[in-house]
Amino acid sequence: MRTVRLEKIIETVEKLAIESCYIAKKEMTEKIDNALKIETSDLGKHVLEKLLENAQIAEKEWIPYCQDTGVAIIFVELGEEVIFDSPGFIDALNEGVRRGYKKGYLRKSIVNDPLRRENTGDNTPAIVHIKLVKGDRLRIKFCARGSGSENMSKVKMLKPAEGWEGIKSFVLETVKEAGPNPCPPIIIGLGIGGNLEKVPLLAKNALYRGIGSEHRETFYTEKEKELLEEINNLGIGPQGMGGRVTALEVHIEEAPCHIGSLPVAVVIECHAHRYREVEL
Amino acid sequence: MIHIKMPLTEETILRLKAGDMVELSGTVYSARDATHKKFFDALENHEAMPFDIEGQVIYYMGPTPSPPGKIIGAAGPTTSSRMDSYTPRLLELGLKGMIGKGKRSMEVRESIVKNKAVYFVAIGGAGALAAKRIRKSQLIAYPELGPEALYKLEMDRFPLIVANDSSGNDIFELARKELNR
Numbered sequence: 001m002r003t004v005r006l007e008k009i010i011e012t013v014e015k016l017a018i019e020s021c022y023i024a025k026k027e028m029t030e031k032i033d034n035a036l037k038i039e040t041s042d043l044g045k046h047v048l049e050k051l052l053e054n055a056q057i058a059e060k061e062w063i064p065y066c067q068d069t070g071v072a073i074i075f076v077e078l079g080e081e082v083i084f085d086s087p088g089f090i091d092a093l094n095e096g097v098r099r100g101y102k103k104g105y106l107r108k109s110i111v112n113d114p115l116r117r118e119n120t121g122d123n124t125p126a127i128v129h130i131k132l133v134k135g136d137r138l139r140i141k142f143c144a145r146g147s148g149s150e151n152m153s154k155v156k157m158l159k160p161a162e163g164w165e166g167i168k169s170f171v172l173e174t175v176k177e178a179g180p181n182p183c184p185p186i187i188i189g190l191g192i193g194g195n196l197e198k199v200p201l202l203a204k205n206a207l208y209r210g211i212g213s214e215h216r217e218t219f220y221t222e223k224e225k226e227l228l229e230e231i232n233n234l235g236i237g238p239q240g241m242g243g244r245v246t247a248l249e250v251h252i253e254e255a256p257c258h259i260g261s262l263p264v265a266v267v268i269e270c271h272a273h274r275y276r277e278v279e280l
Numbered sequence: 281m282i283h284i285k286m287p288l289t290e291e292t293i294l295r296l297k298a299g300d301m302v303e304l305s306g307t308v309y310s311a312r313d314a315t316h317k318k319f320f321d322a323l324e325n326h327e328a329m330p331f332d333i334e335g336q337v338i339y340y341m342g343p344t345p346s347p348p349g350k351i352i353g354a355a356g357p358t359t360s361s362r363m364d365s366y367t368p369r370l371l372e373l374g375l376k377g378m379i380g381k382g383k384r385s386m387e388v389r390e391s392i393v394k395n396k397a398v399y400f401v402a403i404g405g406a407g408a409l410a411a412k413r414i415r416k417s418q419l420i421a422y423p424e425l426g427p428e429a430l431y432k433l434e435m436d437r438f439p440l441i442v443a444n445d446s447s448g449n450d451i452f453e454l455a456r457k458e459l460n461r
Contacts (some may be wrong), residue, residue: 041455044440046301050403050439058354058408064344066414067354067427068408105353107344107427117314119426146380147419148404179452181359181382184406235456240382241441242455272405 002136003052004280006092009140012278013096016142017072018104021064024055025248028248028273035185035238035245044243048185051238051271066272068146068249069106072097072126075143075208081136090128097121109147128202141208144274147184152178155200158262167192167215167264168227174266175231175247180240183270185248187211188231191265192256200261206253207267208275215252224250283437287335293398296442298449302400303437307377308337309420310359316366318421323369324458330430331423333459340378342427344407345416352417352433354381354407357381360399371395383452384444392444399444401451406435413438 011130029052036048056202058065077148084092101108101123108123154174158166158275171190178186189207215221227250237243255265284292286306296302297366309331311319320331340360346351360380367378368391376397381404384392392399416434423429443451 024302041458043299043301043451043455046441047403050406050409050452052407054403057412061408061412063350063408064354065408066405067342067356067410067431067433068358069344105345105347107342107353109342109427114427121426123331151359179383180401181361183381237455239401240452240455241443244459270405 001081001083002079003085004085005137008046009085009089010099011094012140012280013074013093014100014103016098016140016276016278017097017106020142020144020276021069021104021106022062023059023233025211025273025275027273029055030184031211031248032166032199032271035248039151039243039245040240041237041241041243043241047219047238047241048245051215065269066146067107068109068148070144070274071110071138072123072145073204074126074128075205076128076129076130077133077137077143078140079136079138082138091204093128094124094126097124097126097229102124106269119179126153139277139279142258142275143208143279145217146270147215149182149268149270152182153265153267154160154266155196157196158264160260160262162262164223166262168230170264171227171266172230172234175268176234177237178268179236182268183272184236185238185271186246187248187269187273188227188250189267189269190250190252191263192252192254193257193263193265195257195261195263198255200265200267202253203256203267206246207269209251209253211273212247213251217229220252220254224252286337288337288398290396292447296398296445297444298442298451298454301440302440302442304435304440305437306377306435308339308433308435309427310339310341310343310431310433312328312340312342312428313362314425315422315430316363317426319370322393331432333370335376337377337381338370338375338378339433344427346417352411352414353412355410356407357402358403360384367391371397379440383450389444391447391449393446393448394417396446398446400414400440401443402440404440410438
């Protein structure tokens with residue numbers, strides 16, 4: 001067994017929250033820089049240039065990359081051999097969010113109730129997903145998701161007969177309908193299989209798989225490439241201004257499902273892609 | 281690049297065309313979802329709006345908190361379509377422009393033409409860049425709304441693109457036509 005101090009958890013989440021909102025991931029700025037070389041529309045190029053300038057200003061002058069510092073989503077991979085020095089693991093994750101959003105001057109965007117809508121004032125509660133894994137490792141993945149892209153994401157229960165073609169047209173329709181709203185250039189997390197509550201989690205896991213990574217199976221790698229090309233043929237372009245670059249990557253994660261179901265979830269991620277992970 | 285100054289004159293508005301890259305200087309007001317709801321509550325109760333809307337521009341934006349010594353935090357646009365149901369009435373009251381991101385409803389687009397107004401988009405997600413072009417920020421009303429409070433902002437060459445002009449053109453439609461050509 002391995003003991004982890006809850007104070008360490010708090011400090012870690014605080015640090016990840018601040019870092020993810022201020023410093024653009026290098027993999028993302030490199031992607032945007034490459035996109036600038038293939039973009040053909042003038043307004044599209046103008047937007048991509050401004051995004052690179054924004055990333056520089058954010059890091060150099062210490063201003064959050066985007067004002068929507070989002071809802072805090074924390075994915076935890078918790079080893080079965082890990083124990084904590086005191087009770088209150090979820091409270092510790094929330095305390096980390098509270099401190100990070102306060103010390104980092106990040107926007108508090110959470111309301112206490114979906115209809116009565118009073119701001120909680122500290123961006124808690126975070127949305128936490130815990131997965132038990134073998135061994136004594138503890139991995140914390142922190143994601144800040146704005147509402148612009150979250151609101152454009154969708155889940156649909158397809159018929160098995162609709163297959164890959166059905167999935168593809170659902171993705172294309174979702175991206176087309178979203179248009180400029182989710183702040184393209186976007187990344188697509190596509191979940192296929194599982195069931196109604198599992199499929200969006202597959203899509204989110206896929207989203208945070210790592211920029212530049214490929215699916216472990218060629219069968220799906222080819223599908224990721226095919227979809228990326230078709231999305232970019234829609235011509236939405238950076239911020240919907242038209243052009244070749246609408247999406248930078250498509251990531252798929254699949255899971256077994258019922259003989260009568262084909263669940264699909266499309267999670268659209270904006271260019272800010274606030275995400276950090278660490279193993280404690 | 282076209283430089284424009286607040287207040288917007290009719291001549292300026294008529295000259296702006298969808299797709300124009302613009303830099304705007306002068307006063308605009310920040311307001312998003314809850315702020316608009318407050319405006320409408322005031323109108324409903326026959327109370328005065330907290331600012332004179334005639335000839336003004338509203339920026340759909342809720343900033344991150346300003347650290348000590350800074351004017352404002354990150355200050356990029358939010359999705360405009362969430363304000364679509366409120367906008368035509370505000371245009372009827374004399375609002376001349378909006379800044380946000382994304383498409384507007386057909387009803388808003390028609391109201392923009394009817395009231396000779398303009399809708400600009402700022403670069404979505406570029407909050408740090410936007411912060412650098414704001415020279416002053418003053419709380420006007422609704423501090424209880426936190427990031428959704430009404431602020432008076434002084435813009436300095438704030439980068440925008442005209443999305444819907446007063447003759448009914450729409451940049452997102454134009455972009456699509458351009459692609460199909």
